[in-house]
Amino acid sequence: MKVLVLHKPGDLRLEDVDEPTPKGNWVKIRVKRVGICGTDKAFYKGTYMPQKLPIIPGHEIAGIVNDVGNKELEHLVGEKVTTEINVHCGKCWYCLHGMSSHCPYRQTIGISIDGGMAEYVLTRADLIHSIEGLSWEEGAFVEPLAAVIEMLEMHPLNPSSNVAVVGIGTMGLLSIQLLNLLGSNVVAVARADSPKRRIAEKLGAEVMTFEEALDFMKTHTPEGHGFDYVVEATGSPKGLEMALNLVRPRGVIAAKSTHGSDVSFNYTLMVVKEVKIVGSRCGPFEKAINLLRKRLINVKNLVTSIYKLEKGIEAFEKSFERDQIKVHLIP
Template identity: 25%
Template sequence: MRAIQISDVKTLRSIEIDEPSAPGAGQALVRTHRMGVCGTDVSCYLGKFPFFDFPRIPGHELGVEVIAVGDGVTNVKAGDKCSVEPYMNCGTCYACRRGAINCCQNLKVIGVMTDGGLCESFLVRADKLHTSTKLNYDQLALVETLAIGCHANDRGNPTTGDHAMIIGTGPIGLATLEFARLTGASISVMDMNPDRLAFVEKNYGITNTVLFKGDGSEVERMKEITDGDMYQVITDATGNKHSMSGALAYLAPTGSLVYVGITTEELSFKHPVMHRPEASILASRNAMPGDFTRIIGLIEDGTINTDTWITHRTSFTDVLKDFESFTKPETGVIKAIIEVS
């Protein structure tokens, strides 16, 4: 059976793997139709993601079809179209016992810590499948990215009347924006790329855009937007150590900074920048099962429109030659989709 593997830094190869066995109790055999390429996949490919080891078959943003189910499975059946919740938690550790299964101490994320869905078919825990009778496979593959943003927004919890800012308008920043805009907060976005800011203004109607130049003009723009108050909630989706270290300076008193982007490098700031506003620093990791259910419903009813997300597309056959371009912002990539079958 065909699969694509990240075998080393910036190295993809086509491999043959064994066909999966029949599903056991609690399992489902699924066929991969679509895989979304996200910042995590790019970081893994570039050798920059902290939870990744070579070699690995990637693929955690997935739209799949159920082929068969094992004993005891009642939530899905053969023929169902599903999004995959890729976070394989243990169910018994401290975090799981507290309901924080996204922070499981023994967590295995498929496509990152174990082999994922960039193959023809694979076995998965059936309880990690979320069905829809309305969404297509492209939309189902986008649910996981949106779930990351949903959870990040919930961590910051902006409300009506707040000024909230999202730093970084890649897929995770855009996913956070999808949910921040539903809260009633006044939303700003900041990026170094004017084309991405134009994308946000065109597709989301966000006029409070901030172009980061590093010369102080961005701070003046923030003060203009907020009447000098600055931001009650900031979500940094860049994964850039300089951005993540500097974001505290943009907080309003008693504000919260949410890190959803990940870096392997050290962050640094002088303590008063955190102490003076009595700031809260929060991390956002993965997502929760309920986020998947909510997002599927929001796409189904038209609240979230995924049409503008997919800017690039490739086939299973052409992944090897096309993937490198997905790592380059200058190609205008927002979200690439791999058509596996």
């Protein structure tokens, strides 16, 4: 089968390898769509390293169960599915306390074991979710949407909260939609010349520059002291400092960037303002699938380029262009 293999930063190759064979309670998925996410891009740039090299990246996966490891799983063959990415042990303290994504013995698809930028990928049967009723395009958004839902699971918002979403890439645009569903007052922060601005406005956000947002909060937030909740989704090391300046005292910053770079910010201001910085990543797949099935979240306009797997290197390079939101690969 054809796969994309990352050997080191900047060294991505299209290769032919043997198809994997599922064993035990594992299944083989024929990949129909896989997204390039911020983590994949950081691996490619070298700012964030996967847990093994070489590796087949990719964890935003939609496909069909093609083969199974034992007869008890044969009913799954032909199912239209996506997969969670953390192959946890189920026995450790973290797993037993509902934090399986932090299992110290986990393997992570596309990060520590081979992922979905391939014709086939292996996953454990208990990690798959049916995506019947969704397009392949929508199915490949389940994982990132679940990650956005998780930020609100970690720190729920009151209705009508004042929210700033800093950065209008995939995570930012998904956040805008989810926050609108909750009845939040959403401002999106982006560069004045951002080519994604129109999409953010179409999704219901008032878009402004960082400087404009600072002025806006002086007249549109309590005592002019900032937003209740700030989503940092810039994918840039500078994003946290921007979020810190926008959040109100005792407000919350939802940290969503995985750029892999060290970050410098005004630590004293964070302490004086008593700000909570809440990181979050993997989230509830069934909630994400439900929102997509009900068409409450629109991802159609978020896919800006689609490439065949054979053009994977070109696709990665394309993903860094400013007008790109989500680049998908089709094996």
